[in-house]
Amino acid sequence: MFKGINALLLVLVSTVSWGHGGVMNEGNECKLRVGPYVMNFSGYQPENNDSKQFCDDMPTIGKSIIVLDFIDRKLRDMTVNFRVIKATEAALGTAEDGVVNDAELAQTPFFEIPAKEYPTGTMTVSQNFTEKGHFVGYVIVEGENEKFISRFPFSVGYPPKGIPEALKIPIAFFFVVVIVMVWFLRRKPVAFNEKQD
Amino acid sequence: MLNIKKAIAILVAVASACIALYAAPAMAHGEKSQAAYLRMRTLLWYDVEVSTVKLKVNEELVMTGKFYWFYDWPQNIAKPDLAFLNIGIPGPVFVRKASYINGVSGTNSTSFDIGATYEFKVILKARRPARVHMHALMNVSEAGPLIGPGRWVEVTGNQSDFTNEVTTLTGETIDLETYGLANAIKWHVFWGVIAAAWLLYWIFQGPILIPRYKTVKLLGEDADDMVTPFQRTLGLVMLIGTMVVVVWSYYDAHKQYPVTIPLQSGQVSIPALPDAARGVNAEMVDAKYRVPGRSLEFTLKVTNNTNSPIRIGEYTAANIRWMNPEVSVAEPADSHDPVAVNGLKYEGGAVMPGETKLLKVSCTDAAWETYRLAKLIYDPDSRFGGLVFFFDEEGTRSVVAIGGPLLPVFI
Structure with a gap:
């Protein structure tokens, strides 16, 4: 039984970090790593979800807004190019998601924001996704003597599979409670030895 | 049969352990x-x-x-x-x-x-x-x-x-880095040795923890018999000895240092500086936060009661500065100094002496997100605050506090 509890606890504590390629969900923030630099990644679908923020995958089709906020000030002095390429499959969920593919980069992008400097530290990308599909995003930052590329696959119009994030912890907790209750129901009550005269 | 109290106690312990283990590391400080x-x-x-x-x-x-x-x-x-x-x-x-x-x-x-x-x-x-x-x-x-x-x-x-x-x-020169250090170490060692000896003595005096609990249950009313007359005498000696040492050390310290001042138990009252607004009045008319653009936009009703035209040079809140370089210039002091050097723009121009005017201000920068100020839109009242710096033609500054509710917008 304790192995089961340990496994559940490990599941609980392993929710700190996940992501697709360059985009990582760290704690409660979605971050995009480009070489040594870090940006905050925020996805919005205001027509469907008001102010809810998404981390890479967009659950529905329609008007979508991606905002990149530069955490490292140096990025404000560099050009940023954002391009999205159509893909045939969803993110693998492995390290391969982040591997830059030159053949992909050579393709005509689905849409692109040409390289430009963003002195306010915020890059806003608006796009209307009319049909669901899988995509690969590329963010290319270029300074005087440096250039870094980040790749992140994402999907549009595919609701998240499996157990919703908000229910994972309550369900895990429920199972822990049930297992503990069953364990106690199986045990006989402890009886102390009677005092011998 | 299930021991309900015990089961509840263990469930609470398990729940506490789950919560404690789940606590994710802090991502900011x-x-x-x-x-x-x-x-x-x-x-x-x-x-x-x-x-x-x-x-x-x-x-x-x-x-x-x-x-x-x-x-x-x-x-x-x-x-x-x-x-x-x-x-x-x-x-x-x-x-x-x-x-x-x-x-x-x-x-x-x-x-x-x-x-x-x-x-x-x-x-x-x-x-x-x-x-x-x-x-x-x-x-x-x-x-x-x-x-x-x-x-x-x-x-x-x-x-x-x-x-x-x-x-x-009293004219004595002391080095606070080492002053009283030897004395502090001496007393810590003294009490540490006594505490360790007392603990070790009882560890080796028969059963401890759960076995002792079981023995106490077994002996019932006679459980006190587990403590021998020698142990009772020893306990009394330790009690009296501890009290004697504590009382003696207190009086000895008081004799050596008769005058001591507990500094933080005092409280002083300090008059404030003169009003930094210097005759400029600004009221918030409306405010909105443009979510994708990372921009706070607000309208101010400004009345200039000074003798010189004034213009907005800076808005600051939460240690972040949005500068209007046409009026006031500032650069980040270091890599972690959040200064939006060109982050403030406004419509309406200068406010003349005696004039009341509406000014539309926008403060734009990624800092709204990277410094987590945008989380304000999830508050029940979404109220913000800050200081607006007005400058007259001679560079004299008026500092006015503004604040109020804001609405998040996407368009």
Whole structure:
């Protein structure tokens, strides 16, 4: 039984970090790593979800807004190019998601924001996704003597599979409670030895 | 049959363990971790400067600045009836030699007035080599620390060279770095040895913990018989001995140091600075936060009661500055100084003497997101605050606090 509890606890504590390629969900923030630099990644679908923020995958089709906020000030002095390429499959969920593919980069992008400097530290990308599909995003930052590329696959119009994030912890907790209750129901009550005269 | 009480107790323990283990690591510290409304509507710091960012052990650094207690203080935060000016540094890299608020010594705690402005000065002496991000800090009783702007400072040299000498009222010169250290170690060792001996003695006197509990249950009313007459005598000797040592040490210390002053038990009242608005009045008409653009846009109704035209040069909140370079210029002091050098724009131009005018202001920068101020839109009342700096033609500054509710928009 304790192995089961340990496994559940490990599941609980392993929710700190996940992501697709360059985009990582760290704690409660979605971050995009480009070489040594870090940006905050925020996805919005205001027509469907008001102010809810998404981390890479967009659950529905329609008007979508991606905002990149530069955490490292140096990025404000560099050009940023954002391009999205159509893909045939969803993110693998492995390290391969982040591997830059030159053949992909050579393709005509689905849409692109040409390289430009963003002195306010915020890059806003608006796009209307009319049909669901899988995509690969590329963010290319270029300074005087440096250039870094980040790749992140994402999907549009595919609701998240499996157990919703908000229910994972309550369900895990429920199972822990049930297992503990069953364990106690199986045990006989402890009886102390009677005092011998 | 299930022992309900025991089952509930263990369930509570398991639940506590789950919660404790689930606690994710903190992804931020200091200035970013506090709630946005707390940082924008409590203590607003400005003009914070350090005299140097690189110094050697034993050299002094002076931090100066001003702070304003925001007029629209959050209801759930304790008011600054008891507060202490401090400096936040990771580790004892500096010692504080003196601090002043409006020229009055800040050695004691202080009560402050909401809606008032004060200036401060803290003198620090470098103690050990390190590179630290140091903040001005105000500890408010029952509210916690309210953090000011941070600066990276590097201390070089050798800690063994550090001295912190002071002259007492009786003319004795002592080094506070080592003063009383041997005595403190002596007493810690003395009580530690006694405590360890007492603990070890009882560990080897029959069953302990669960076996002892079971034995007590088994013996019932006769459980006290487990303690022998010798152990009772020993316990009495330890009790009396401890009390004698404590009482003797207290009187001995009092004899050696007859006059002691518990500094932080005192409280002084310090008058505020004159009104920094200098005759400029600004009222919030409306405000919205443009989510994708990371921009706060607000309309101000400004009345200029001064003798010179005024224009907006800066908006500051939560230690972040949005500058209008056409009026006032500032550059980040270091890599972690959040200054939006071209972040403020406004429509309406100068406000002439005696004129009342509407000004449309926008403050744009990624800092709204990266410094977690945008979280404000998830608050029940989404109220923000800050200071607007107006400048007249001679560069004289008027500082006006503004605030109110804002609406998040996407278009």
